[in-house]
Amino acid sequence: MIVKREARMQLRTSEDIVRARQTVREWCIAEKFNLVGQTKMVTAASELARNTVEYGGGGELQLEAMEDGARSGVRLTFSDKGPGIPNVELALTDGYTSGKGLGLGLSGAKRLCDQFSIKSVVGQGTDVTILRWS
Amino acid sequence: MERIPILKLRDFLLVSIQIDMHDRLAMTLQDDLTAEIVKQRAKAVLIDISALDLVDSFIGRMISNIAAITRVLDAETVVVGMRPAVAITLVELGLTMPGVRTALNVDRGIELLEAAIARRDAQDEAAE
Amino acid sequence: MTQLANILSTQEPAVLEEWVRYQRDSKSLRGNLIKEAEVRDQSSRFLEQFRAALSSAAGENIEGPGWASVRAVLNDISRNRALKGFTPTETASFIFSLKHALFAQLRTAFADQPKLLADELWNADRILDALGLYTTEVYQKSREEVIARQQQELLELSTPVVELWEGILAVPLIGTLDSSRTQVVMENLLQRIVDTGAALAIIDITGVPTVDTLVAQHLLKTVSAARLMGADCIISGIRPQIAQTIVHLGVDLGEVITKATLGDAFRVALRRTGFRTVRDSGGSSNAAVR
Numbered sequence: 001m002i003v004k005r006e007a008r009m010q011l012r013t014s015e016d017i018v019r020a021r022q023t024v025r026e027w028c029i030a031e032k033f034n035l036v037g038q039t040k041m042v043t044a045a046s047e048l049a050r051n052t053v054e055y056g057g058g059g060e061l062q063l064e065a066m067e068d069g070a071r072s073g074v075r076l077t078f079s080d081k082g083p084g085i086p087n088v089e090l091a092l093t094d095g096y097t098s099g100k101g102l103g104l105g106l107s108g109a110k111r112l113c114d115q116f117s118i119k120s121v122v123g124q125g126t127d128v129t130i131l132r133w134s
Numbered sequence: 135m136e137r138i139p140i141l142k143l144r145d146f147l148l149v150s151i152q153i154d155m156h157d158r159l160a161m162t163l164q165d166d167l168t169a170e171i172v173k174q175r176a177k178a179v180l181i182d183i184s185a186l187d188l189v190d191s192f193i194g195r196m197i198s199n200i201a202a203i204t205r206v207l208d209a210e211t212v213v214v215g216m217r218p219a220v221a222i223t224l225v226e227l228g229l230t231m232p233g234v235r236t237a238l239n240v241d242r243g244i245e246l247l248e249a250a251i252a253r254r255d256a257q258d259e260a261a262e
Numbered sequence: 263m264t265q266l267a268n269i270l271s272t273q274e275p276a277v278l279e280e281w282v283r284y285q286r287d288s289k290s291l292r293g294n295l296i297k298e299a300e301v302r303d304q305s306s307r308f309l310e311q312f313r314a315a316l317s318s319a320a321g322e323n324i325e326g327p328g329w330a331s332v333r334a335v336l337n338d339i340s341r342n343r344a345l346k347g348f349t350p351t352e353t354a355s356f357i358f359s360l361k362h363a364l365f366a367q368l369r370t371a372f373a374d375q376p377k378l379l380a381d382e383l384w385n386a387d388r389i390l391d392a393l394g395l396y397t398t399e400v401y402q403k404s405r406e407e408v409i410a411r412q413q414q415e416l417l418e419l420s421t422p423v424v425e426l427w428e429g430i431l432a433v434p435l436i437g438t439l440d441s442s443r444t445q446v447v448m449e450n451l452l453q454r455i456v457d458t459g460a461a462l463a464i465i466d467i468t469g470v471p472t473v474d475t476l477v478a479q480h481l482l483k484t485v486s487a488a489r490l491m492g493a494d495c496i497i498s499g500i501r502p503q504i505a506q507t508i509v510h511l512g513v514d515l516g517e518v519i520t521k522a523t524l525g526d527a528f529r530v531a532l533r534r535t536g537f538r539t540v541r542d543s544g545g546s547s548n549a550a551v552r
Contacts, residue, residue, distance in 0.1 A: 014156040021154065021188060036449060039188060039219040043227060046190040050157070070406050094228055108191060108227040214492060218452035221487035230486045237492035238459055 004065040004072075011049050011078070012058040020049040020061050024076065027063055031072045033134045041074060041132045044109040048078045048128050051105050056080025056126055066131065073114070073133040081125040088120055138163045140170050145177040146247065152185045160196045167200055171207050178247040179204050182240055184215025194229040201234045210250045211235060214243035265382050267316035269367050274309055280363035281305055288359060295346050304339050304356070311335050322385075324392045336393065340400035345408070353401045357394035361387070421447045423454040430531045431460045432524070436469030444480035451484065455493045462534055463488060464527045468499030478513040485518050494519070494534070498527035 009023060010016060024045040028038040045061075052059040059080030066073040085091045094107045106128070110116040115131040136159060141148040147170055149163070167179060181197065183189065189197075201211040212235040216224075224230070235250070237243035270277065282302050311332045318328055336357075343353045364386055372379035421443065426432045433451055451463055465481065467473070473481075485495040498521040500508070508515065521527040529539060 014158055018154050018156045025187075035219045036222055039223045040226065042188050043190050043223045046188065046192075047227075050190075050192060070403065070410070105191060108229075111226050111228070112223065216491045218449065218456060218487070218491065221452060221490040222448065222483070224490055225483045225486045231490065236490055238455065238461060239492075242459075242461065242492060 001066060001068040003075075004067050006065075007063045009061050009063070010058075011052045011061055011080075014050075014053065017046060017049045017053060021046050023063065024074070027065060027074050028132075028134075031065055031074055031134050033074075033132075037132065037134060040112040041076075041130075044112040044130055044132075045076055047105040047109045048076070048130065051126075051128070052078045052080045052082075056082030059125070068133075071133045073131055075129065075131040077127060077129045079125065079127045084122040084124055084126055085118075085120040086122050088118055092118075137166065140166060142170075142174050142176070145251070146244070147171065147174065147176045147179045148182070149179070150182040150185070154186075154188065155193065157192055160193055164196050164200055164203075168203050168207070171204060171209055176209055177251050178210040178212070180240065180243045180247065181211065181213045182215050182243075183213060183220075184217065184239070186220065187217065189216070189220050189224055191227060191229055194224060194227075194231060198231050198234060201231075205233075210247055210254075212237050212243040212246050214238065214240055265371075265378075266364075266368070266386055267313060269371055270309070270313040270316065273367050274313060277360075277363045277367060278302075278306055278309055280366065281309075281360050284362050285356070285359050288355070295348060296343075304335075308332070308335050308339070308356075322389065324389065324396060332393070333396065336397050337400050340397040341404045344401045344404035348401075350398050350401050354394045354398050357390055357397055361390055364390070417443055417446045421450055423450050425454075425458055425460065426464070426528060427532065427535070427537075429458075429460045429462060429535045430528070431455065431458065431463040432466060432528075433463065434466045434469065434524070438472070439470055439477045439480070441476060441480065444477060444484075448480065448484040448487065452487055452491065455488060455491060461493045462496070462531045463493060464496045464498055464524065464531060466499045466524045466527070467497065467504070468501070468524065470499075470504070473504045473507055475511045475513060478508055478511065482513070482515070482518065496521055496527040496530060498522070498524045 007023075009020060011020060021042050025038055025042050028041050033041065049061060052061070056078075057080060059078065059082070062077040062079070064075040064077075066075050092107050092110065106118070109128075109130060113130040113132040115129075117129045118126070119128075120126040138149060138151055138153075138155070138159065147167065149167065151163075155163070170176065171179065179200065181200070183197075186193075197213055201213075204211045213231075214237045216236065235246060237246050282298070282305055285301055285305070286298055311334075315329050315332050321328055323329075324333070339356065340353055343356075365383060368379060368382050368386065372382060421433065421435070423431055423433050431451065431454055433447060435447065439447075451465075454460070455463060465484065467481075470477075481497065485497070488495050496519045497515075500520055500522070519527075519530065521530060532539060
C-alpha cells in the first residue's frame with residue numbers, strides 16, 4: 001500500500017466542513033470512485049469533520065490518495081486537540097451522543113467506509129482515520 | 135446574510151435547496167420555514183432536494199425536524215427528488231427518516247400533498 | 263553497456279533479422295494470433311528504444327526514467343498480447359528470444375577477449391531478464407483488468423430491471439445473491455426509478471434459493487432507500503423456507519409489502535397506481551382498465 005499524494009486542510013468553522021466535503025469529493029473522483037462510493041465517502045467525511053469542529057474545538061484533515069496493487073482509494077485522518085472521548089466503544093454505538101447530534105456521526109461514518117480506526121486520549125485529543133477503496 | 139428562498143404558492147410553501155448548505159444555513163432555513171408556515175397559514179411544505187449530492191445526518195435531522203414541526207402546526211411536509219446515491223448513503227448511515235413523506239418529483243409531491251390535505255379536510259368535516 | 267550499444271548501432275538490422283527469424287521458427291510465435299509483419303514491427307520498435315536507452319547511459323535499473331520509452335513499448339506489446347490470448351510464457355519469450363541474436367553478436371565482437379565477453383554477456387543477460395519479467399507483470403495487470411471488466415459486465419447482465427406497466431418496475435432476481443450483486447441490483451433499480459418516474463417496484467425473489475441475514479438486510483436497505491426517494495417496493499415470491507429463515511433470523515420486514523407471487527404483487531401494484539383488473543364476461547382474458 002503506497003501513498004500517491006497527500007494534502008492537509010484546516011477545520012475550524014462550519015464553512016470549513018463544506019470545503020472539506022468538496023475537497024474529499026474531488027479526491028474521490030480523481031481516484032475513480034463511482035457515484036455511490038463518492039457519496040458515502042463525502043458523507044462520512046462530513047460527519048467526522050463536524051465532530052472535529054463541534055466537539056474537538058477545531059483541528060485538521062489530512063487527505064491521502066492510496067494505491068494497493070490494482071485498486072486505489074482515499075484515506076482521511078481527522079485530528080483535534082480537544083477533550084478526547086472517555087469511552088470510545090460507547091461513542092461508537094448507534095444513538096450515542098454527547099451533544100446535539102443524532103449520535104450517528106462516528107458509527108455512521110464507520111459503516112460508510114472500508115477501514116476505520118480511532119485513537120483518543122482524554123485531555124489530549126482525538127484522531128479518526130477512515131479509508132475507502134474505489 | 136445568505137438564505138434559502140421560500141416561495142408561497144396558494145396553500146403551499148416551496149423550498150428548493152440548490153447549494154451545499156453549511157450547518158448554520160440549515161438551521162436558518164428551519165427557523166424561517168417555521169415562521170413562514172405560521173405567517174402564511176400554509177397547509178403544506180414541499181422541499182425539493184434533487185440538486186443535493188449529499189445529505190448527512192445534520193441535514194437529515196433538519197428535514198425530520200421540519201416534518202415534525204409542520205405536523206405540530208397542522209401542516210404537511212413532503213421531500214421530493216432525493217438522488218439514489220444519497221438515499222443509499224442515508225440508509226447505510228442509519229437515517230431512514232420514518233416520519234417524512236417522500237415523492238419522486240415536484241409533480242408527485244404536490245399530488246401527494248393535495249390528497250393529504252383533502253383527506254384531512256374530510257376528517258375535520260366528519261368531526262364537526 | 264556502451265559496448266552493447268555500439269554493437270547495436272552498427273548491427274541493428276542484422277540483429278533484427280536474426281531475432282525475427284528465431285521468433286518465427288520457435289514455438290513462441292503463434293501464426294494464428296499474430297502476423298510476422300506485426301512481430302517485425304514490434305521487434306524493431308523495441309530495438310530502437312532499447313539502443314537509445316543503452317547509449318544514453320540510462321543505468322541498469324529498468325524502473326528508472328532513462329528506460330521510460332522502452333517500458334512504454336513493452337507496455338504496449340504485452341497488453342496487446344494479453345488481449346490476444348497469448349500465454350505469459352509466450353509474452354515473456356518476446357524479450358528472452360532476443361538473447362539468441364544478441365549473444366551471437368557479442369561472441370563475434372569479443373571472440374578474442376573472453377573476460378570482456380563474459381562481463382558483457384552477464385550485463386546483457388541481467389537487463390533482458392529484467393525486461394522479460396516486466397512484460398509478465400504488465401501481462402498480469404492487463405488480464406486482471408479484463409477480468410474485472412467482465413465481472414462488472416456479468417453483474418449488470420444478470421440483474422435486469424423491467425418496466426411491467428406504466429409506473430411499475432420489476433426486478434426478477436435469479437440465483438445466489440451476494441453482497442456485491444445485491445448492491446448492483448439496488449443501484450440499478452433506484453436509478454431506473456428516477457429514469458422512469460415509476461413509484462412502485464416489485465422485487466421478485468422466486469429464483470433465489472436461499473436468503474441469509476446479509477441478503478435480507480440488503481433487500482430491506484433497498485426498500486428503505488426507494489422509500490426515501492418516494493417509491494414503494496413490494497417483495498414477491500418468498501418461498502416457505504425463506505419465510506422461515508427470515509423469521510428465524512429475526513429480520514424485521516417491518517412495513518415492507520410482501521406477496522406470495524409476482525402475479526399477486528402485480529395486481530396490488532396495479533390497484534395502487536389506479537388500475538383494476540377485470541375479466542371479460544365471455545372470455546378468459548384479463549384486462550386492466552383505469
